[in-house]
Amino acid sequence: MKDQFHIVIRLLHWLMALAIFTMLFVGAGMVSSVANRDWLYDLHKPLGITILVLAILRLVVRLSSRTPPLPSNMPLFMQLVAKLSHVLLYGLMLALPMIGWLMLSAGGYPVTLGGGIELPALVAKSNSLYAVLRPLHTLLAYSLLLLVLGHMAAALFHGLIRRDGVLRSITFGK
Amino acid sequence: MDTPNTKLRLAIIAVAVAVPAAFFAYSAGWLSPSRLTPAKFVNQLQADGGNNVGARRNHTKGLCVSGYFEGNGMGAAISSATVFAKGRYPVSGRFSLPGGNPHGNDAKAAPRALGLKIDGGSGQQWRMAMLSSPVFVLSYPKDFYQLLQLQQPDPATGKPDGAKIGAFFKAHPEAGPFLDWAQHHKRSDSFASTPFNSLNAFEATNANGEHHFVRWSFLPQTPFAAQPADAGPDFLFDDITQRLKKGPVSWQLQLQVANPGDPIVDATKAWPADRQHIDVGTLVLTQTEPQSSGACRDTNFDPVILPDGLSPSADPLLPARSAVYSDDFTRRISEQAKLEKK
Numbered sequence A: 001m002k003d004q005f006h007i008v009i010r011l012l013h014w015l016m017a018l019a020i021f022t023m024l025f026v027g028a029g030m031v032s033s034v035a036n037r038d039w040l041y042d043l044h045k046p047l048g049i050t051i052l053v054l055a056i057l058r059l060v061v062r063l064s065s066r067t068p069p070l071p072s073n074m075p076l077f078m079q080l081v082a083k084l085s086h087v088l089l090y091g092l093m094l095a096l097p098m099i100g101w102l103m104l105s106a107g108g109y110p111v112t113l114g115g116g117i118e119l120p121a122l123v124a125k126s127n128s129l130y131a132v133l134r135p136l137h138t139l140l141a142y143s144l145l146l147l148v149l150g151h152m153a154a155a156l157f158h159g160l161i162r163r164d165g166v167l168r169s170i171t172f173g174k
Numbered sequence B: 001m002d003t004p005n006t007k008l009r010l011a012i013i014a015v016a017v018a019v020p021a022a023f024f025a026y027s028a029g030w031l032s033p034s035r036l037t038p039a040k041f042v043n044q045l046q047a048d049g050g051n052n053v054g055a056r057r058n059h060t061k062g063l064c065v066s067g068y069f070e071g072n073g074m075g076a077a078i079s080s081a082t083v084f085a086k087g088r089y090p091v092s093g094r095f096s097l098p099g100g101n102p103h104g105n106d107a108k109a110a111p112r113a114l115g116l117k118i119d120g121g122s123g124q125q126w127r128m129a130m131l132s133s134p135v136f137v138l139s140y141p142k143d144f145y146q147l148l149q150l151q152q153p154d155p156a157t158g159k160p161d162g163a164k165i166g167a168f169f170k171a172h173p174e175a176g177p178f179l180d181w182a183q184h185h186k187r188s189d190s191f192a193s194t195p196f197n198s199l200n201a202f203e204a205t206n207a208n209g210e211h212h213f214v215r216w217s218f219l220p221q222t223p224f225a226a227q228p229a230d231a232g233p234d235f236l237f238d239d240i241t242q243r244l245k246k247g248p249v250s251w252q253l254q255l256q257v258a259n260p261g262d263p264i265v266d267a268t269k270a271w272p273a274d275r276q277h278i279d280v281g282t283l284v285l286t287q288t289e290p291q292s293s294g295a296c297r298d299t300n301f302d303p304v305i306l307p308d309g310l311s312p313s314a315d316p317l318l319p320a321r322s323a324v325y326s327d328d329f330t331r332r333i334s335e336q337a338k339l340e341k342k
Helices: A007-033 A038-065 A076-106 A127-162 B004-027 B038-047 B141-150 B164-172 B172-182 B235-247 B316-342
Strands: A111-114 A117-118 B061-071 B089-096 B111-120 B125-131 B203-204 B211-220 B248-255 B277-290 B310-312
Touching: A007 A038, A007 A127, A007 B038, A007 B172, A007 B316, A038 A076, A038 A111, A038 A117, A076 A111, A076 A127, A117 B061, A127 B004, A127 B316, B038 B141, B038 B316, B061 B235, B089 B235, B089 B277, B141 B164, B141 B316, B164 B172, B235 B277
Parallel strands: none
Antiparallel strands: A111 A117, B061 B089, B061 B277, B089 B111, B111 B125, B203 B211, B203 B310, B211 B248, B248 B277
16 A cells, blocks of 8 residues: 555554553553552563564664655645654654663663563663653653644544545555 | 534544543542652651651661672572572672661661662562561551651651550551560660561462462571660661671571461561471671662662562552652652762
């Protein structure tokens, strides 16, 4: 299909949408409750690393496959916002797990993923680095939440109001 | 474009976005202002004990120690954790007193505390935060939070209201065993002659995938002697510093294995003494470091950082301890980072 994303991109998009929403809910719950933290945290770390791996794979496919063009009748400003938001979404999908990993390393925490899998520390223990990365992780998570909600609203606007084929480019229907 | 149909479609979009937004708000506790959060806990600890910049909000008075754990191999029957294989594993730790006073009185402290981090190799860490009491004071985080609120000094008298605390304990009979211990146990003359207990239960899994619930104790190998009548406010910390200058001090690590039906989610209830006990190795401490410069200052002794082969039980205190320690860690490390800049 000429006007759709590569099938790998489309599959990864929906899989990662599920993973990222789960991650945002788990993260928010984990830091704001004294209950359930143990299992939420045990889910947060491996899921974060999974998102990192999938995001790298997706970026490779995205850069090496054909991206369906935006409709030519879309206002230039909307086109710019669309492109910028996609760059930011990719950036945050890669940055959030990396910052999580770096932040745990800087805090002297083991980066365990369960099942005996342990990731190496990316940096030596550092209070100054932890003090920067820990709040940055939260800030970027809120940014990703807002961006994802905006992305959803824009996609539905394309699909329901403009009906210009943009939403269809990421779905599986014809 | 402005037809009823368009309005309906816009409404669908609004609802589609509002649903995940609302779910996020729920997860983050924005819809439940009364939710007990780790931040509320740490704020209350600050209100009770003072805000010690760059230091722990609770168990503020402490001393860094290091040494090793010598596993004897007997623990492997219960848990596949690497530290239970025969061998020697590096340990760093911290003795402390409860409360937010960095100059607390050792002679009056009950319980005494020990945090440990055992490095089991290949990234397998076992962190723990233990008390000398055989049980914890309360079963639920919300009750402990309420007790902390009652322990906040009254601005008028500079002291907490003893009558209110008395009434609280009357309403919480589960605190009985802890209070009884706190009033009647014989205090020893040293950290070296003090036992330290896991309090919470944990699930141990062995190489065959068999599960058991365990608690553990570090039993002192230094003979008991009573706390002297003239013990000064720093006698415990001075004593352990002097002792470790002369030679190593050791504790035996003993696992207690629960029988079916034993209380595994309630840290106020001891298990019967006849439960299976397994001596799994020896903790040997060899040196101290002041906590102002030692490794323990910036370590979070989070009791749910466990090696494979050990996992938390469903005791509600465990996730609460983890969440509160983490919040406290983030605050003090950020303050430390600012102090380091100066």
